[in-house]
Amino acid sequence: MRAPGGPDVAVGDVLLSVENVSLSFGGVKAVSDVSFDIRKGEIRAIIGPNGAGKTSMLNIINGFYHPQQGRITFRGATRAKMRPHDAAYGGIARTFQNVALFRGMTALDNIMAGRSLKMHKNFFWQLLRFGPATREEIEHRHRAEEIIDFLKIQEIRRTPVGRLPYGLQKRVELGRALAMEPELLLLDEPMAGMNMEEKEDMSRFVLDVNDHYGTTIALIEHDMGVVMDLSDRVVVLDHGIKIADGTPDEIKTNQAVIDAYLGVAH
Amino acid sequence: MHLLYQIFIDPFVQMGTAPDLLAQTLWEGLVGGVLYALIALGFVLIFKASGVFNFAQGIMVVFAALTLVGLYDAGVPAFLALALTIVVMFGLAFLVERAVLRPLVNQPEIILFMATFGLTYILIGFGELVFGGDPKLMITEQLLLPSGSYTIPMLGGFVQMQKIDIAAAIIASLMVASLGVFFQKTRIGRALRAVADSHRAALSVGISLEYIWVIVWFAAGIVALATGIMWGARSNVSFALEIIALKALPVLILGGFTSIPGAIVGGVIIGVGEKLGEFYWGPLLGSGIESWLAYVIALIFLLFRPQGLFGERIIERV
């Protein structure tokens, strides 16, 4: 169990706030009037049974889906319709349930791709390669290698990611997200499909990211043990509605949450 | 200013002052559209049932027509030649399934698409080798298809309709209707739709892919033969047809890749649009704009509806 804020990180002000957000697709209401916030430096879990609207929520924060109602405030600024790459420029990075890596490229290239935001040398320098473009490439290579060291994926850096086992792919994807040096990291079921060992490794990485880089993390996760161990606060969704919001201890004993998971008839 | 008048006013004035010419142009467009639709139909059949975009459909039209005429020229009586051509198209379907589709099962669609480029070139080379490249006459009378035309007085002048064109429209409608029924109502039709959705899933419920594919390529071959006969009756059989067949692509864009009625609607829109454009706006730009007008029409539609008129909205799930 983590003490709120963890050992080294002081949890600060609200970084992202979701206010009365509703989203429907055609007739289906994915998210109804949900409000919660995420504080700087914390690890926030979003949990709930299948179909609760968790991934939709993440997609909204990312700029993928645009809610019909409500608003999102990030770093103090309320956003109008945001496109995904604006979210990236704003400091939000993300991983996916079904790994969304660039299959034709190596692990190193994927992580370097994550540095695209930070690379500025224009077309003509790229054409020439000598001088500024090469220096920039090397500088970012250093950063990418730091991440590779951190995630312990040195051996596979030149392997095309399509050939990697699932667990390693998820790690590379985390690396790519980290390469963006985000303020807010959204993890969509980072432990899905992993065995015990892999889950422990990934949990350690998530904690390290939060401690070491101070990144705020929002994660969707089904493994209750992981959620309880990792997160500072938890928000629980069911059928698109928020049914609980608090520390892991509070959530564990919340009757509505227990009902939702055990499937009590409404 | 004069240019604006020429583009936006004059053609409509022309249409108004000679409505019988307009009707004639519309009829020509309709007929052309029906033929485009038939080619598109072949595409749709194969795509609907195997997920393959058969770029070789155009050359199959030429090939079927050439085989028919070639056999006749070699002395085989007309209807026997027709029957033999049908057998040849079956043989082609069988060969394609064995040599191209089976080895490439489960590959991404783009690979299969490129394989049909290879098929196109093989058929072009083979066709030229065996039948020669000069244009040939379609054996219309021998197949008991009508010739001559009706001249119908209307709208202050008259409109001429070739009997063969009317026959083509009727035959096309019959084909479309029967194919539509086939897909929706029969067991094999259902199996075809299953295969189009997912090869693996269809296999796992016991649908024999090879059997289905041979059937569907054969059906497309029959459609190609019918198209080849109709088209050859109007304007000789030659390899130039292959390029014209590419016009089926704009038809598919409008009508969707899996919709049989869509192929007809798309074909008619393209055919009529092209003819009107060529007749009334063509003189402005110079002749020959029908080589690209169909594509531009489709492009404009695409800009407003990126999934085509009848296509389904592609929802990207992450």
Place this chain on the structure above:
Amino acid sequence: MFYREAGQFKTSYQADQALFPIRQDQIGIVLILLAAYLAVPLLASDFVIDSILTPVLVFSLAAIGLNLLTGYTGLLSLGTGGFMGVGAFACYKLATFFPGINIVVLILCSGFVSAAAGIVFGLPSLRIKGFYLAVATLAAQFFLSWCFIRIPWLYNYNVSASIEVPTRTLLGIPVTGPNATPTTRYLIVLTIVAVMTWAASNLIRGRIGRTWMAVRDMDIAAELIGIRLYPTKLLAFAVSSFYCGVAGAMLVFLYLGNAESESFSINQSFLVLFMVIIGGLGSLLGSFFGAALILGLPIVLRAAKEASGIAMTSATLEHLNFMVLGALIILFLIAEPAGLARLWQIGKQKLRVWPFPY
């Protein structure tokens, strides 16, 4: 054993990221360049230079252009012939307007005209994806083909609607037109192709190459890491068309000597696409292999016919050529969809471990 990299350690990222990091490759490229610049002009016959090497180099550049767009960025294009034509006609008009300016400069400038055309026809890529975009490029191809016939200004009102290449010189030596020797033209083509290939490889290895491949592999994810899709795609169209345009200008000015609309038809687009498919999508080296194979095929077939003694007309040979080409495409797609480039890599791997099997 011949290709073992063991013992070659890289001690800096710079060395690791070099174009030819392996010693054997470095020696190899030097040898190839020496052979190309010295051995060929001295030893090869005019026939080999003019009918094999020059066209292979020219089409390799076009194949690289198409590869950048289709292989690296994933945007299937059927308009290559048209863009080559834009380059060729642009060069012709530039040569007409500026007879004093160096022809090599004009060839490169016509690439810019072609790039502009590429951007215009790439505009639909904002809304249209995948296969539908290919049909849009088809529209571009047919429209451009029509323009090449229907706009007489392009061919200086020549009655036969074709363009004849005027004589231009470099350092006093004729390089275009009827007086230019095959060797001179070959050397210029070689230099342009070598420099532009090097430039392309720089692009591919860096940020831009990665953004292109990201768009190809999963454009949604690319957007999420901050890549702007539309400018990336337009840049791909522009650069690809630049390469195709220069190839087209070289085709006319340094190889054929004349051209007409038919030289840049849909058939040309298909030919270059086949080169890219057979050579290997997403491989610069593959572009060279593909061009060599496709252009070499008719020559090989003719030699086989001579050797076997079977009588057949040249028309028949052409038809056979088509059939073999089609069959090769299907064969490659079945056996090795990644093309000759992958076969080359497999070959190198074998060399690494020889005499062991794996």
